Amino acid sequence: AQSVAQPEDQVNVAEGNPLTVKCTYSVSGNPYLFWYVQYPNRGLQFLLKYITGDNLVKGSYGFEAEFNKSQTSFHLKKPSALVSDSALYFCAVKTGANNLFFGTGTRLTVIP
Amino acid sequence: NAGVTQTPKFRVLKTGQSMTLLCAQDMNHEYMYWYRQDPGMGLRLIHYSVGEGTTAKGEVPDGYNVSRLKKQNFLLGLESAAPSQTSVYFCASSYQGLLTYQETQYFGPGTRLLVL
Numbered sequence: 001a002q003s004v005a006q007p008e009d010q011v012n013v014a015e016g017n018p019l020t021v022k023c024t025y026s027v028s029g030n031p032y033l034f035w036y037v038q039y040p041n042r043g044l045q046f047l048l049k050y051i052t053g054d055n056l057v058k059g060s061y062g063f064e065a066e067f068n069k070s071q072t073s074f075h076l077k078k079p080s081a082l083v084s085d086s087a088l089y090f091c092a093v094k095t096g097a098n099n100l101f102f103g104t105g106t107r108l109t110v111i112p
Numbered sequence: 113n114a115g116v117t118q119t120p121k122f123r124v125l126k127t128g129q130s131m132t133l134l135c136a137q138d139m140n141h142e143y144m145y146w147y148r149q150d151p152g153m154g155l156r157l158i159h160y161s162v163g164e165g166t167t168a169k170g171e172v173p174d175g176y177n178v179s180r181l182k183k184q185n186f187l188l189g190l191e192s193a194a195p196s197q198t199s200v201y202f203c204a205s206s207y208q209g210l211l212t213y214q215e216t217q218y219f220g221p222g223t224r225l226l227v228l
Contacts, residue, residue, distance in 0.1 A: 009152075034216070043116070043202055043219035044155075090154060099170070100145075100217060102154035 002027040004093050006103035013081045014111050021076040021106045023091030031093050033074040034100070035065055038088040047089075050074060061085070081110045114138055116220035118203050124226045125193045133188040133223050135203030142208040144186035145170075145217065146178060148199040155202065161186055162208070193227045200224050 003026045013019045025031055032051050036044040048059025055067045065076045074091060091103040116137045125131055135144065142163050147155040157170030161180040175197060177189045186205075190197060201223045206215040 004154075036219075041222075043221045044204075044217075046216045046218070049216060099157060102156075104152055104154045 002031075002093055002099075002101050004091050004101055004103040006089075006091055006106045008106050009104075010107050010109070012109045012111060015083055016080050019078050019081040019085070019108065019110070021089050021091075021108060023074045023076065023103060025072050025074060025091075025093045027093055031072075031074075033065075033067065034092040034094065035059065035063070035074075035076050036090045036092060036102075038090065038105075040087075044090060047076070083110045083112050086110045116203055116205055116218050118201075118220040118223050120223060121221070122224045122226075124228065125190075126228055127194060129193050130189070130191050131193065131225075132190075133201055133203075133225075135186045135188070135205075135220060136184055137186075137203075137205040137218070138184060139205060139207070139218065140183070141205035141218075142183075143206045143215065143217075144180065145204040145206075146176070146186065146188045147202045147204065148172065148197075149202060149222075150199050158188065158201075193225075195227045198225060198227045 005024045034049045035047040038044050048057050050057045050067045058064045063078050086109050088105050090105050092100050094100045119134045145160040146158040149155050156172045158176050159178040161167045164183040167178045179187045203220040204217040206217045
């Protein structure tokens, strides 16, 4: 069975500092990994995805994520955090044709 | 291009009442999905559809029914609402590309449902 873990409910970072939001996964077969962001009272917005190829994936708003097969991780990163990055971040994995399994989410707060 | 829209935005129901949530997308996507979001649990798939006239159960289908009579619309029904169905409901859609597992899901803004 597939699953996704986001070990941190809350991440706080100072504006301008690098940020990391962690995600680990467990799947049978090749993983297809996604990051979504949710701003207050809004739906989820797609940030980036890993399907195959280069382990470093670049996405929207300056975010990137590194796929690490040996550690079964797909951490989200950004070199310099903005206050506007404060939101709820979800990691998700897809292996079947129609099912996207989400982690429980990590709330990122960027402190001015 | 409105993307994925949901109506209503907010609704209060009494236990036992019924209602239908409407999802519409204008991106000509084949796949549509209904999720519920509860605190500390992420999003869980209720039902999904791979095309007009077809539906299938997701992870938490009990107490819900769906219909996909038109490609652009996906309806979620609660026949007899229960307090456990208090949640935020999100609809999503995706394009079925040539490579099956590569599509990105696009989400609506959500419907907040409170069942008393």
